[in-house]
Each structure stands twice: as C-alpha cells, then as structure tokens.
Amino acid sequence: MSIKYPVYQPRLAGNEKKYVNECLDSTWISSKGKFIQEFEKAFAQQLGIPYAISVSNGTVALHLALLASGIGPGDEVLVPSFTYIASVNAITYTGAVPVFVDSCSRTLQMDPNDLEHRITTKTKAIMPVHLYGDMCDMDKIMAIALRNGLQVIEDCAEAFGSSYQGKPAGTMGTLSTFSFFGNKTITTGEGGMVVTKDPSLYQLAMRLKGQGLAEGREYWHDIIGYNYRMTNICAAIGLAQLEQATDLIREKREIASHYNYELQICDLELPAERPGIVHTYWMYTILVTDAGQREPLRAYLKSKGIETRPTFYPVHHMPMYASGHHSLPVADDISSRGINLPSYPGLTKENIQEICGHIRNFLTQ
Numbered sequence: 001m002s003i004k005y006p007v008y009q010p011r012l013a014g015n016e017k018k019y020v021n022e023c024l025d026s027t028w029i030s031s032k033g034k035f036i037q038e039f040e041k042a043f044a045q046q047l048g049i050p051y052a053i054s055v056s057n058g059t060v061a062l063h064l065a066l067l068a069s070g071i072g073p074g075d076e077v078l079v080p081s082f083t084y085i086a087s088v089n090a091i092t093y094t095g096a097v098p099v100f101v102d103s104c105s106r107t108l109q110m111d112p113n114d115l116e117h118r119i120t121t122k123t124k125a126i127m128p129v130h131l132y133g134d135m136c137d138m139d140k141i142m143a144i145a146l147r148n149g150l151q152v153i154e155d156c157a158e159a160f161g162s163s164y165q166g167k168p169a170g171t172m173g174t175l176s177t178f179s180f181f182g183n184k185t186i187t188t189g190e191g192g193m194v195v196t197k198d199p200s201l202y203q204l205a206m207r208l209k210g211q212g213l214a215e216g217r218e219y220w221h222d223i224i225g226y227n228y229r230m231t232n233i234c235a236a237i238g239l240a241q242l243e244q245a246t247d248l249i250r251e252k253r254e255i256a257s258h259y260n261y262e263l264q265i266c267d268l269e270l271p272a273e274r275p276g277i278v279h280t281y282w283m284y285t286i287l288v289t290d291a292g293q294r295e296p297l298r299a300y301l302k303s304k305g306i307e308t309r310p311t312f313y314p315v316h317h318m319p320m321y322a323s324g325h326h327s328l329p330v331a332d333d334i335s336s337r338g339i340n341l342p343s344y345p346g347l348t349k350e351n352i353q354e355i356c357g358h359i360r361n362f363l364t365q
Contacts, residue, residue: 004305005342005355007283008183012237014244019236033232039239043178043193046242047168051202053194054230054238055209058157058179061192062090064228065153065175066125068194068205071096075124077153080110081314082331083129087155088315091127099123100316102328107274108132108285108311108338111330112140119144125151130159130169132340133185133252133282134271138164138172153177157192160185161249163278170195175205180234185248185282186241188234249280251345256281258349259341262356266363269337283340285311291336298339300362306355311338 023029036054044052055061071077073095079087081100091098102114110128126145128136145152152172156162157179159169170176175198178184180191196202207213212225230238241248256279260270269287273279288294298308314335316326342355 002305003307005307005347005351006344007307007309007340007342008344010182010187011244011248011345012240015240016237019240020233023233023236028232030231031229033235035232035235035239036230039230039235039242040193042239042242044195046245047171047195049168049171049195049197051196051199053196053202053205053209054235055192055194055228056230056234057190058177058181058192059086059090060209060226060228061177061179061194062086062127062153062155063093064205064209064226065177065194066090066094066096067208068196068201069125069151069153069174071125071151074122076120076122077125077127078115078118078123079127080129080131080331081316081326081328082108082312082335083131083155083315084157084312085315085318086157087127087129088321096124097122098315098321100314100321100326100328100331103330103334104137105330105334106269106272107134107137108334109134109136110141112137112144114328115141116144119148119150123148123150125153125174127153127155128173129155129157130162132158132271132285133162133280135159135162135164135169135277135279138167142172157181157184158282159280160282161245161278161280165276171197174198175201180238180241185252185280186238186245188230188238188241191230191234191238248345252281252343253279255343255345255347255352256284258352259284259356262353263359266360268359268363281343283309284343285338285340287334287337288339289337291333294337294339297359297362301355301358304358306358307342309340311335311340 075096154173154176180188209228212223314331
C-alpha cells in the first residue's frame with residue numbers, strides 16, 4: 001500500500017522560493033552571500049546567544065565543535081549509546097574515544113547517574129544529546145562537568161526550540177550544535193549550526209570551517225582546516241524556515257497533545273513534558289510494552305499506509321564500536337521497544353485519530 005502518512009516531510013510554505021530565487025538571480029549560490037550572515041544572526045538571536053556558525057550539515061557541526069574544544073587523540077568523551085550514530089562518529093573523527101553512557105528509562109535521555117561513574121582521568125568532555133525534542137537533565141550534567149573540569153558539547157540536532165528551566169537548548173554547553181536535515185523542525189535541506197558564547201571559540205571555529213584561513217590575509221592558511229561551509233542557497237532556505245519557527249513548534253506540540261489524548265487508554269509508554277522543560281516533540285515516540293510487539297505493529301500500520309521508524313539502535317552494538325564490555329540495559333530496552341509515529345507539520349487532529357484508531361485496533365486484537 002502507498003504511504004498515506006509519512007513519518008516526516010518538511011513544510012516549505014514561507015519565503016523559501018523567494019529567497020532561493022534571489023540567490024539565483026544574484027549568482028551568489030556558494031558559500032558567500034547575504035543569506036549566510038542573515039541566517040547566522042537570526043539564529044543566534046533566536047537562542048539569545050552571541051555567536052552562530054553555519055556549516056554544511058549536523059555531523060560536521062559536531063566535528064567542528066569538538067575540534068574547537070581541543071578534543072583529540074587520547075581524550076575520552078562521554079556520550080549516550082542510545083543516539084543517532086553521528087554523535088559518536090564525530091568523536092571518533094577527532095581521534096578521541098567515545099565512552100558510552102546509559103539512558104533514563106522514562107525520558108530516553110542520557111542518565112546523569114551512570115554518566116558520573118564513567119569519568120576517568122582521560123575524560124575531557126560530555127556530549128549530552130537531546131533526543132526527539134526532549135531535554136537531558138542539564139542541571140545535573142552541568143554540575144558533574146563543573147566538579148570534574150569537563151567541557152559540555154550539547155548535541156541539539158533534534159531539539160531546536162526546546163528549553164530547560166527557561167534556557168534554550170544549545171545555550172548551556174561550551175559549544176552546541178544543530179542539524180537542519182530535511183526531517184528536522186527547521187531545515188535547509190542539508191545544513192547545521194555551531195553556537196557558542198565564547199568569542200575565542202567562535203573565531204577558532206570560523207577559521208577551522210574555512211580551510212584554516214588566517215584572519216586578514218588572503219590565501220594564507222596557518223592551521224589545518226576543513227571545508228565545512230554552508231551555501232547561500234541553504235542559508236536562504238534556513239532563514240525562511242526560521243521565520244516560521246514559532247508556528248512549526250506550536251504545531252508539533254499540538255500534534256503530540258492529540259496523540260497523548262488518543263493513546264492515553266492504550267498499554268503504551270507515551271512521551272511526557274516534565275516540569276521546567278519545553279518539549280518540542282521533534283518525533284512523537286512511543287514504547288510498546290513488549291519488544292515482540294514492535295515489528296508486528298509497524299507492519300500492521302504500514303499495511304494501512306502509515307509509515308513509522310524504529311528508535312535508534314544503541315551504538316555500542318555497532319561492529320566498529322562493539323569492542324569491550326558495555327552494560328547499558330536501559331539503552332538496550334528502550335531501543336527494542338520504541339516507535340516513531342508520523343509527526344510532520346500539517347498532520348491534523350483527524351489524521352491522528354485515524355492513526356491512533358489503527359494502533360488501538362492492533363493492540364486489542
């Protein structure tokens with residue numbers, strides 16, 4: 001059966017075409033042009049932070065943040081195993097070692113208690129990953145980092161617009177990163193952003209993303225850098241998306257509210273917004289009671305034209321990261337039971353009622 005309800009699709013209903021056509025008309029289509037600076041400035045203002053650095057995708061944003069933080073061979077970085085693999089790969093790119101941390105069963109986020117037990121003399125940074133639009137327990141994580149002299153690099157790829165105790169995601173770490181892939185709350189097609197409050201880290205990250213170019217001297221490169229620049233066309237799309245951010249986030253939260261209402265009588269674990277946190281529900285994620293239910297439920301929904309996705313596999317099971325002995329029972333459990341349901345802007349209350357009706361039918365068979 002054809003897909004009636006995809007897991008996600010971007011909504012390009014604002015000034016995207018207008019701004020892209022302006023790029024084409026001006027011929028500024030590569031990594032120079034007015035939209036790059038405008039997007040960076042508007043994004044920084046959205047977060048209330050001084051500096052934002054646009055890059056070509058979310059993975060290189062992580063790599064750039066780690067490099068600017070001085071992370072390298074011999075260092076260890078604490079990261080949840082229950083995450084998209086880009087978080088871990090970026091650590092490996094630097095030559096550092098990812099040290100896996102278990103998750104909290106109710107929130108699916110990094111477990112601060114397990115985190116503290118995994119700190120060694122080689123630990124240099126913590127990478128909390130705010131999954132599915134929720135937030136890690138940043139008070140505890142920041143306190144652990146302070147006690148142990150560690151940097152914090154927030155991975156906010158899935159948490160644009162979320163906040164913790166009034167602080168926007170991305171404003172608590174030394175450096176923080178965002179992704180603008182096509183399935184993110186705001187998109188540039190491919191793209192990312194690094195943000196920081198530190199002017200020296202900003203200057204270093206800008207040089208690293210631009211082939212290590214020395215300031216004030218053409219074609220003179222005095223450090224090894226990378227070509228991690230965003231194009232003007234991507235930035236134009238991003239600026240148009242950012243103009244719609246308030247409405248997009250409001251719709252995402254309404255979608256979650258409808259799901260919570262329709263599924264409240266089902267034997268499922270549903271996402272919930274904790275006190276002090278604004279959850280943007282990038283993906284609406286449910287946990288079935290028994291791992292054996294997941295794939296049959298997904299197959300049943302597919303037969304009804306409803307696309308779903310499994311939650312992430314724990315990275316410590318991937319072949320390149322499976323060496324050593326890892327005991328992360330919560331990550332294993334939630335990974336085996338999680339399903340992402342359609343969560344795109346434009347999904348109506350009636351659409352959600354139909355999707356949830358099929359879920360209820362399956363669970364009561």
